[in-house]
Amino acid sequence: MDNSTLARPAVPTGAGPAPTPPGPTAEMAAWLSAFRPADLTPAARAWARACLLDWSAVTVAGSAEPLSALLRDELAPEPASRSSGARIVASGGRRAGLADAALINGAMSHALDFDDVHRRMHGHPTVAIAPAVLALAEDLGASGDQLIAAFVAGLEVAGALGAMMDDAHYEHGFHATATVGTVAAAAGCAQLMGLDPERAAWALSLAGTQAAGLKANFGTMAKPLHAGRAASNGLLSARLAARGFTARPDGLECEQGFGPTLSTAFAPAPFRPDPAAPFEVEEVLFKYHAACYLTHSAIESLKTLRAESGIGAEDLERLVLHVPVTHTRVCDIREPRSGLDVKFSIRSLAGLTLMGADTAALDLYTDATARDPKVAELRGRVEVDPRPVGTSPRHGAAITLTTKDGRTFRAEANVGVPATDLAAQQGRLETKARAIAPPVIGEARAEAMIAAAAGLDGAPDLSALLDAIR
Structure with missing residues (x-):
């Protein structure tokens, strides 16, 4: 007999489990x-x-x-x-x-x-x-x-x-x-x-x-x-x-x-x-910088500070990047060996930004940049402080920069906010x-x-x- 023709027993109203909603x-x-x-x-x-x-x-x-x-x-x-x-x-x-x-x-x-x-x-x-x-x-x-x-x-x-x-x-x-x-x-x-x-x-x-x-x-x-x-x-x-x-x-x-x-x-x-x-x-x-997006708030903070204060690489004594902890597992390559590595080296990018490098320029990210002794020297002055910044636990960043003459500057940015001016x-x-x-x-x-x-x-x-x- 074709089982498809068998009548199904009626289910009393209210009996049995409720239908599982679609997932x-x-x-x-x-x-x-x-x-x-x-x-x-x-x-x-x-x-x-x-x-x-x-x-x-x-x-x-x-x-x-x-x-x-x-x-x-x-x-x-x-x-x-x-x-x-x-x-x-x-x-x-x-x-x-x-x-x-x-x-x-x-x-x-x-x-x-x-x-x-x-x-x-x-x-x-x-x-x-x-x-x-x-x-x-x-x-x-x-x-x-x-x-x-x-x-x-x-x-x-x-x-x-x-x-x-x-x-x-x-x-x-x-x-x-x-x-x-x-x-x-x-x-x-x-x-x-x-x-x-x-x-x-x-x-x-x-x-x-x-x-x-x-x-x-x-x-x-x-x-x-x-x-x-x-x-x-x-x-x-x-x-x-x-x-x-x-x-x-x-x-x-x-x-x-x-x-x-x-x-x-x-x-x-x-x-x-x-x-x-x-x-x-x-x-x-x-993206308006040709590097890992998690580096962009730090770059923007430094660009703003550099534009407003005139501080440059030659003034740097110590730079602390206050960034979410996830950055340390994604974009904190300590010793980049290639142009691709530089895109994921937030310390290198901080130094390059202070040097006035165009972080949107594709030809910045080369093996030569990774080996540049000036970039390496600046990278050594950068520390990463992993902690949430403001109300943006993933994308925000703040910086504390100390100059060789003892001045301290702070800045903050968050690139994790979609544009409103289309x-x-x-x-x-x-x-x-x-x-x-x-x-x-x-x-x-x-x-x-x-x-x-x-x-x-x-x-x-x-x-x-x-x-x-x-």
């Missing part, structure tokens, strides 16, 4: 399946355009880094097809399969560590999400509005899931860009593909089971690889789920799932409980783009890139942006 995986999947470009607010659109402009600029600039050439040669060697797959940024039209293109572009965009960050995610959102949704959008012939919606959707998951993982995930040694970023990339791709809730949940769970990345590799080429792998695995997860490749419907929160396994403080929470709340994309923080922010991002993109693609294409990112709303396709950064 984060199911809630995210349902939201992704229903979310459309029409649901975007003007503010979310503006923030997304800013993110995609900044990502384009740092990816173009990062394409000139040695790790980028290694990845291109391994995953898209010439002669390669120029008529199929997704485009690799700043490669003269070279293409690769979608997942490989997402990997290459993702790693290139994080090569300089000059890309945006997100407080609740505990990592770098755009370098994980944008390469995945852009490769997929190119393949699908998506519009600018569809790209923006997919990107915003991925970032919504990044912020919410990162908050559920708590600080414990990052502090234990996991790089959230690699872990949470993989799930976020899958979310953006699932939204773009229009997956139903069941398949969207599979995509999130498939991404969660592939997520990895360790902070021990900060300061090496492995760190940018985290971003590339996140984009690639997230894209693959969504495409496999679309084909019917199964995974648990609750893979983010179930026992031995993503959250409970990777964080001792994982706390499932309702996903986007207030539909009218601002989107997570509106919390993105952009026009001014856009201006700073365009200035940044004009500084770092032209050496690779020329001034004309850099201007075309800026215009294309600004014109994504309503664009019927992505050809203007893709042609500018090809």
